Amino acid sequence: MPDAATDRRVEDLFTGLNAPQEEAVRHVDGPLLVLAGAGSGKTRVLTHRIAHLIHTKHARADEILAITFTNKAAQEMRERVELLVGRAVRAMWVMTFHSACARMLRADAQRLGYTRQFTIYDAADQRRAIKKCLDELDVDAKRFTPRAMQAQISDAKNKLRSPEQYREIVGSYFEQTVADVYEEYERQLHRANAMDFDDLLVRTVNLLELFQEVRDRYQSAFRYVLVDEYQDTNHAQYRLLQLLAGGHRNLMVVGDEDQSVYGFRGADIRNILGFDEDYPDASTIKLEQNYRSTQSILSSANAVVANNRGRLGKELWTEVGEGDSIKIRECDDDHAEARFVAAEIERLGDEGVSREEIAIFYRTNAMSRVVEDMLTRAGISYQVIGGTKFYDRAEIKDAIGYLNFIVNPQDVQAFSRVVNSPRRGIGQTSMSRVLAHANTMGLTPWEAADGAAGVPLLGSAAVKAFGRFMSVMTRLKERAELETPVGELLEDVLRETGYTDALQAERTIEAQGRLENLEALVVAAREYDTRSPDGTVGEFLQEISLLSEQDNLRDDEGLVTLMTLHNAKGLEYPIVFIIGCEDGMFPHSRAIDEGDVEEERRLCYVGMTRAMRDLYMTFARRRSTFGGPGQYGLRSRFLDEIPRDLTDEPERAQIGIRSRAVTSWARASEGSAAAAAMTSTAPAAVFAIGDDVVHAAFGEGVVTGVDPGGVVVVRFAGDGSERRLMADYAPIKRR
DNA sequence: TTTATTTGATTTTTT
DNA sequence: ATCAAATAAA
Numbered sequence: 153m154p155d156a157a158t159d160r161r162v163e164d165l166f167t168g169l170n171a172p173q174e175e176a177v178r179h180v181d182g183p184l185l186v187l188a189g190a191g192s193g194k195t196r197v198l199t200h201r202i203a204h205l206i207h208t209k210h211a212r213a214d215e216i217l218a219i220t221f222t223n224k225a226a227q228e229m230r231e232r233v234e235l236l237v238g239r240a241v242r243a244m245w246v247m248t249f250h251s252a253c254a255r256m257l258r259a260d261a262q263r264l265g266y267t268r269q270f271t272i273y274d275a276a277d278q279r280r281a282i283k284k285c286l287d288e289l290d291v292d293a294k295r296f297t298p299r300a301m302q303a304q305i306s307d308a309k310n311k312l313r314s315p316e317q318y319r320e321i322v323g324s325y326f327e328q329t330v331a332d333v334y335e336e337y338e339r340q341l342h343r344a345n346a347m348d349f350d351d352l353l354v355r356t357v358n359l360l361e362l363f364q365e366v367r368d369r370y371q372s373a374f375r376y377v378l379v380d381e382y383q384d385t386n387h388a389q390y391r392l393l394q395l396l397a398g399g400h401r402n403l404m405v406v407g408d409e410d411q412s413v414y415g416f417r418g419a420d421i422r423n424i425l426g427f428d429e430d431y432p433d434a435s436t437i438k439l440e441q442n443y444r445s446t447q448s449i450l451s452s453a454n455a456v457v458a459n460n461r462g463r464l465g466k467e468l469w470t471e472v473g474e475g476d477s478i479k480i481r482e483c484d485d486d487h488a489e490a491r492f493v494a495a496e497i498e499r500l501g502d503e504g505v506s507r508e509e510i511a512i513f514y515r516t517n518a519m520s521r522v523v524e525d526m527l528t529r530a531g532i533s534y535q536v537i538g539g540t541k542f543y544d545r546a547e548i549k550d551a552i553g554y555l556n557f558i559v560n561p562q563d564v565q566a567f568s569r570v571v572n573s574p575r576r577g578i579g580q581t582s583m584s585r586v587l588a589h590a591n592t593m594g595l596t597p598w599e600a601a602d603g604a605a606g607v608p609l610l611g612s613a614a615v616k617a618f619g620r621f622m623s624v625m626t627r628l629k630e631r632a633e634l635e636t637p638v639g640e641l642l643e644d645v646l647r648e649t650g651y652t653d654a655l656q657a658e659r660t661i662e663a664q665g666r667l668e669n670l671e672a673l674v675v676a677a678r679e680y681d682t683r684s685p686d687g688t689v690g691e692f693l694q695e696i697s698l699l700s701e702q703d704n705l706r707d708d709e710g711l712v713t714l715m716t717l718h719n720a721k722g723l724e725y726p727i728v729f730i731i732g733c734e735d736g737m738f739p740h741s742r743a744i745d746e747g748d749v750e751e752e753r754r755l756c757y758v759g760m761t762r763a764m765r766d767l768y769m770t771f772a773r774r775r776s777t778f779g780g781p782g783q784y785g786l787r788s789r790f791l792d793e794i795p796r797d798l799t800d801e802p803e804r805a806q807i808g809i810r811s812r813a814v815t816s817w818a819r820a821s822e823g824s825a826a827a828a829a830m831t832s833t834a835p836a837a838v839f840a841i842g843d844d845v846v847h848a849a850f851g852e853g854v855v856t857g858v859d860p861g862g863v864v865v866v867r868f869a870g871d872g873s874e875r876r877l878m879a880d881y882a883p884i885k886r887r
Numbered sequence: 888t889t890t891a892t893t894t895g896a897t898t899t900t901t902t
Numbered sequence: 903a904t905c906a907a908a909t910a911a912a
Contacts, residue, residue, distance in 0.1 A: 578888095
């Protein structure tokens, strides 16, 4: 019986919510689609709905499954739910797709022929395994790069296509090769008792499809399923949700089709666009009131994304007020751009803005370097999210490789990684012989190495080296099985394998840095031990392999934050700089070539809507790539999609390269009339459709279009690409 | 087997 | 410009 206190608690859940938010929170049974615009309080809706289900006794805590994409989002949701329901949150599954799948697989992996101790391969492990398959199948890795193979295989997996199914639809020699590699790769992974990221989803779907009792178990266990960022789900995730929520149909998905930016990773925007077809009885609720940004920022972002087709249609608004206009800056080159950003940050600092309120976004990781240099020079401390990750460093992967090999003796990848690191006289040849022997005899790499004396063709020095190596490993494995705390075990590993000694002997600054990184890993392991006293090495390994970039984010240390636009999703900052707003950079030329500018535009929308108060968008006329000479580019088409009265730019000419060049120069040279006059009288480069041209970098091509603004479109013979170039600046000549 | 040297690719975005 | 991988030399 609900008492008065409970009633009050339930009512409290609605205070401060707007009408559509409240409607979503009150929804109990049946499918629900919440279209949540940026900053519209979707996490609030999710957490309050969970609390509502609990307080009204519609669900027990352990009947709720809430899924996010990043650990950070999961943790935030967990904390916010805890504020509402207290300790009950501990019984809930609030986690990422990948963690939830890994957890289900640990329980039932043996049904699919894996052990509970399976290893999770990251992208680099995956790449290496694929390379190995290419070698074994005698495929020319120059023609068919591991990278391309990986992309194809991953794509197939995301679509739940097995090697056999893939083989049925091959339409080219390339795809034929992919089918062969895919098949071999799957065999090798399975033999190594390993799964890649995609497998975590695929194998869970397999598990639920093949074993009805497992499916029934989870269907009745999770009576309410909630999914965040639904627009980013791929087909495997879609199918997984279908299987989990198939019985009761209590599925709530929250997403924003305008923020779908992971198409390249297999995310299928049709999942969210077609939700009401999949679930015709679904309620749909739109959240359009924004609680984050000024109206100028919202109107600008709305205007940009309005150029996309295939939207469900949302229009963000706020009660906050207009705010400042969008600040658009043109710079001479990437260095000037970075200098502007650094100077502006200093100026903002004088105004009382603190560093952690500022973020700088860019399209590609490589763009951070110039900015980093400039910030360092200006004495502005910063943190970079993404780029080279901590867990990607060689020494960290080695240390983890040792643990993986101890836990999973079948793990070839881990074995070959650590067997000669540090150097112990076991080279490529000896290692291959042991692995070949393992293969033919059906042994695990561990067993084969342990019985090195029985491996044919192996030299006596190598046999001895293996003996020494394996006696250390055996000792460590015994210790692992005694449930030694992970931190302690890791220290033992580093000491007894001689890893630390080898680094200390190097006496270089790099080695010192590596030792520090390893120390940080030990600290992380000790923290894990404290956090989960009953945890195992295997669980620790799983946890760190599923970490994402955003999980490294710190928010309280007076640091300016740098990251890619993709990493920015879900975050907010009072001041945002989006740099590199040039056609070719953003939208990226690859996307332009592949006709996928809409996803780039959504990315732009994501970036812009991160800003609460001030939004800067900068572009450079010249940008150097690979450290070579600068390439001339055009300002991003997205900038021109922002209504001018919302920006601080003076009148822009509608058409004509002349006036555009004048404006550019006039501002760049701070109003020098001479410079402006000179430019405006310089001879214009004139091209017509059909002209044969030569470009300094791209070679020969033909003009296929002439656009207003002095833009020529050239299709190049070399790589068949079509590029938009600025006639006056691009190094092109008529032939 | 290890180390030094050269080559080649790399830049989209990542759970 | 930088880093990994392939190749040559020790």
